[in-house]
Amino acid sequence: MLHQNKVELLAPAGNLEKMKIALNYGADAVYGGTSTFSLRIRSGKEFDIESYAEGIAYAHARGKKVYSTVNSFPFNSQLKLYENHIAKIAELKPDALIVSSPGVVKIAHRVAPDIPIHLSTQANVMNAMDAEVYYDLGVKRIIVAREISLKDCEAIKTHLPQLELEVFVHGSMCFAYSGRCLISSLQTGRVPNRGSCANDCRFPYEIYAHNPESGTTFRLDEEEGIGTYIMNAKDMNMASHVDEILASGVIDSLKIEGRTKSPYYAGVVTKAYRHAIDDYYANDFDEARYQREINTTQNRGFTDAYLLSRPFERNDAESNAFSMQYGTHQVAGLVSEDGLSWKCKDKTCIGDAVEIVLPVGASVELVDNDIGKIDEVNGQYWLTMKKMLSTAGKTFECIHSGDLNDILLPTQLPSYTILRRKIDEALFNKGLSESSTPMSQVQESK
16 A cells, blocks of 8 residues: 655745745645635635736646645535636646535535545545545645544545545644634634635733623733743644555545645745755664754644544643744745855844755855855855845845845855855844843744
8 A cells, every 4th residue: 555656745836936935945745726716815815816827837847736625515506616716727737626515515616627626624634434525526735634543544544545545744733623613703703614714822911701580790910931822723743643544555645734834844844844855765864864854944832643542642732832933943045046146034134144045956156255155054055245235236244024125145056045144143133132032023034
């Protein structure tokens, strides 16, 4: 039952830039969508039909795949709209449609019979019987529920060896059962299963006790240091277990969550899992290598979730003291697609040295000229800017985060090369320290 081919690495594509970054940093396939029929409205709005078509063409030119998300649940009034949308997406020739509803499966088969159907994790498939129902409907791949075990995946694959199985290995976890949550609907009217979850589980809460007979309400003070983030699930991180997952021989695709996360996340996390997969097949698996890179990203704390242990066996799946924490590094800049310039993501001045993070398989030339120099130290590449000169001819002593000027590089670098620095240096430049900065001030890296 073991696969003859390497398992697929599937990464999120929140917009065209992040799609290209994920592909350059090692993804075999990406997933994303264009409309509110996707479960990520925010990222869906960052794609229009034209940019989505460009992304599909970009992927196909590199022998990579794009899976289109149509994975929200329709109202009766939306059924024709879903049909029209699937027909429009089908013209772009994505490599699969990701859907959640059995009804949408039927629509997709009728409207786009030549495009494979992947069943979303929102369908909550946990056993061989449910898998068979969808397989009989013509589903080629099932993205199993996050709560499933590897043993249950093995049982499904034994029963249905031709059915592809996809598992989440990294990213945000839902407090509820595979997204079946009503808290956001209750508090803000934003419906999680139609793509507009407000992430209410990430908020800090104060707890009260109310006596209905007396009308008295008491605020319950929690023990200092415990916090009030009572529903804040840690982020999934299965990088240390990629070898076990692949050794099972029953998983076809490893999926990274995060269409609304930063370009830095898309690149660094994808690259870490690319190396983990390739190292497994080369008999050189070393979890410490991948965790070092993953720990450079902002996170809610990490858990290896439920694939290898049952939910009731876990007591470390929530971050009760904070909503988000810094990673070990901060992105400083992102190189343009043509590799000739970079945009600032964190204040950088003349004389600063920033680490160069290359796409998978890329190399860099060591140079020293009027613009800057690139050195290699212990296997890591570093860029030091001697002159801050924009493509428009402006000069700067320092360039600040969010500045839209494209700053020239001393030599051409690979497309979407990442520039970064350690977090303590980044915070020092801001006049902050990691220990004194409230977690509520932490923002996603741009």
